[in-house]
Amino acid sequence: MASAMRALIFFVLISQLLFSSSGTAALITSPPSSLLADVFSKLGFRELAAVTAAANISIAAAAVTVFAPSDSAFLTCPSCSLPLLLQEHSLPGLYSIHHLRSFAFGTKIETLARHRCLTVTSSAAAAAVAVKKVFVNGAEVTKADLFNNGRVIIHGLQGFVSHLSDLSCEVDRQTTLVVSPAPAAGVFAARRMLKTAMMQLRASGYSIVALAMRVKYTELSELTTMTVFALDDADIFAAGEGHAYVADLGFHIVPNRLLTASELIALPPGTVLPTMERGRSLVVTTAGGGGAFTPLRINFVKIKNLDLVTNGRIVVHGLSAPFRALVRIKRMVGDSA
Incomplete structure (x- = not known):
């Protein structure tokens, strides 16, 4: 009898709490998607606000973290489906910026779009920078924790957007099953760096190069380091050489050598750089110390x-x-001698 009375009192108190004020009642009855749309709108993400209902993002049953691209970012993908993009930029669960910085490099998390994963990477903290930068599929999180009410976290992204690949969750599984014995942790880290570089290239207008590297992933993953010379998508399409560039990618890669800008500029004329294509080398024809001219x-x-x-x-x-082909280079150098 006493337990039944306590249950009745508890029910009455909960009822009074839920309906004692009209404001609270409005929140209870408002659709979860409209609440999220209002948040997007107030934060300045009008494109996301307009498609929230169509994306069917529910915050009633579970918490969600959204990586929100700016409205201008969607101009880079005019054929994309915005509701699907919103699903692909939303994760079940709460991930604050502090949490994201603690992830291992290249951590993959499945999004609300099934079988589509975002990859989280972070830069090493420089001496002059107090915290690490976080990147999601190559786009930087520039406005961290814009909104956090314990059910929704919204981070602002800066960068290009595109749909996730149907292999975005499967890459690690496909490339590590064939390795025996199990590779050391350093090998996994190197592969993650390669995958992250491919994502950054896609986000920077070099998607064809990124695709070509994906095709040659097995070969590239065996290199300790590499220097890649890339042509952007606009130049490939303008020259009509997209297929040829992909087929000739090895001629544009110096294997097992990391030539940063400072090292590359310091190379004297005549320096020969071997490529992944046996018997085909690159030659430094003009040193880089002369400036813009x-x-x-x-x-x-x-x-x-x-x-x-x-x-x-x-x-x-x-x-x-x-x-150009090396044989043509030799001919040109010989004619100018």
Whole structure:
């Protein structure tokens, strides 16, 4: 009898708490998606606010973390589905910036879009920087913890957006099953650096190069370090050489050597750089110390962007055109002698 009375009193108190004020009642009856849309709108993410209902993001049953791209970022993917992009940028659970910084490099988390994973990486904290930068699929988290009410966390992203691959959760599984014995932790770290570089290239307008590297992933993962010379998507399409560039990617990679901008510029003319294509080498035809009027040229091709991507495993430099065949280089050098 006493237990039944206590249960009745508890029920009455809960009822009074839920309906004692009209404001609270409104929150209880408001659809969860409209609450999230209001938050997006107040934070300035109008594109996300407009598609929240269509994305079916529910905050009633479980907590969620959203990595919110700016409205202008969606202009980079005009054919993308915004509701799906919102699902692909949303994680079940709460992940504050402090939590994200604690993740192992290359941690993958499945999103609300099934079988689609985001990859979290972070930069090493420099001496002048108090905290590490966090990147999600190559896009930097520039506005951390914009909103956190214990049910929803929203982080602002700066960078390009695109749909996640259906292999985004499977890459690690596919590439580690064939390894025997199990590789050391350093091997896993090197592979994560390679995958992160590929994601950063996709986000920077070098998606064809990233795709070509994915095709050659098995070969590239066996290298200790590498220097990649990349052509951006616009130049590949303008030259109509997309297929040829992908097939000739090995000619644009110096294996087992990490040539950062400072090291590359310091190379004297005539320096020969072996590539992944046996019997085909690159030649420094113009040293890089002459400034803008005499830029660094390799195989007579201007290097237009240095250190596009760099980490302890890989460095990528941007080209103005694909490298020419070595036999043509020799002919040109001989004619000018």
